[in-house]
Amino acid sequence: GDSVTQMEGPVTLSEEAFLTINCTYTATGYPSLFWYVQYPGEGLQLLLKATKADDKGSNKGFEATYRKETTSFHLEKGSVQVSDSAVYFCASTNQAGTALIFGKGTTLSVSS
Amino acid sequence: GAGVSQTPSNKVTEKGKYVELRCDPISGHTALYWYRQSLGQGPEFLIYFQGTGAADDSGLPNDRFFAVRPEGSVSTLKIQRTERGDSAVYLCASSQSGANVLTFGAGSRLTVL
Numbered sequence: 001g002d003s004v005t006q007m008e009g010p011v012t013l014s015e016e017a018f019l020t021i022n023c024t025y026t027a028t029g030y031p032s033l034f035w036y037v038q039y040p041g042e043g044l045q046l047l048l049k050a051t052k053a054d055d056k057g058s059n060k061g062f063e064a065t066y067r068k069e070t071t072s073f074h075l076e077k078g079s080v081q082v083s084d085s086a087v088y089f090c091a092s093t094n095q096a097g098t099a100l101i102f103g104k105g106t107t108l109s110v111s112s
Numbered sequence: 113g114a115g116v117s118q119t120p121s122n123k124v125t126e127k128g129k130y131v132e133l134r135c136d137p138i139s140g141h142t143a144l145y146w147y148r149q150s151l152g153q154g155p156e157f158l159i160y161f162q163g164t165g166a167a168d169d170s171g172l173p174n175d176r177f178f179a180v181r182p183e184g185s186v187s188t189l190k191i192q193r194t195e196r197g198d199s200a201v202y203l204c205a206s207s208q209s210g211a212n213v214l215t216f217g218a219g220s221r222l223t224v225l
Binding site (some may be wrong): 049 | 145147153154155156160167173203205210211212213214215219
């Protein structure tokens with residue numbers, strides 16, 4: 001079945017460091033791709049999305065580019081802040097287009 | 113409402129008991145989803161409603177799990193004969209149409225003793 005694989009954490013960085021969280025998907029065709037974030041004590045929130053190949057989603061300094069050739073949607077940020085500490089989930093629509101399939105999540109911890 | 117509301121926020125029950133979890137989606141959202149999130153894992157799809165009907169229930173783990181949405185708004189997830197392995201956070205999400213941008217509720221944490 002469809003699946004999403006993202007790098008395991010935790011990822012521990014110092015403030016202003018560069019962040020990459022890798023994500024690959026298996027759904028065939030042209031799924032939509034998403035990054036959701038869960039801040040401590042809060043619910044899941046949409047961070048960014050891309051709906052077709054080569055699209056770049058961006059929000060709050062985070063970016064991810066839909067790479068069809070490598071079935072990837074890696075999350076990047078040039079300079080992380082302490083407030084970015086959270087769990088990040090990569091997701092894709094399933095092949096039927098009826099639901100989102102999530103990765104296991106990557107915990108990011110940023111220290112000052 | 114302004115967001116997706118789930119009740120109860122916490123439920124502790126004993127093995128073998130029956131449990132109902134309620135979700136009140138954003139007003140006007142026709143699509144409603146139930147997910148289950150175990151500790152350290154990502155949300156796992158359970159069921160998707162479009163309006164009143166279950167359009168995709170392929171994620172329900174077995175026949176102890178059932179969900180309804182009789183008027184196309186509020187939904188109830190029902191778990192019969194609960195088992196310890198059912199302990200998880202049950203998330204509800206809604207969207208204007210299908211699997212696009214989902215807005216999640218805060219979840220109902222179920223603990224089966």
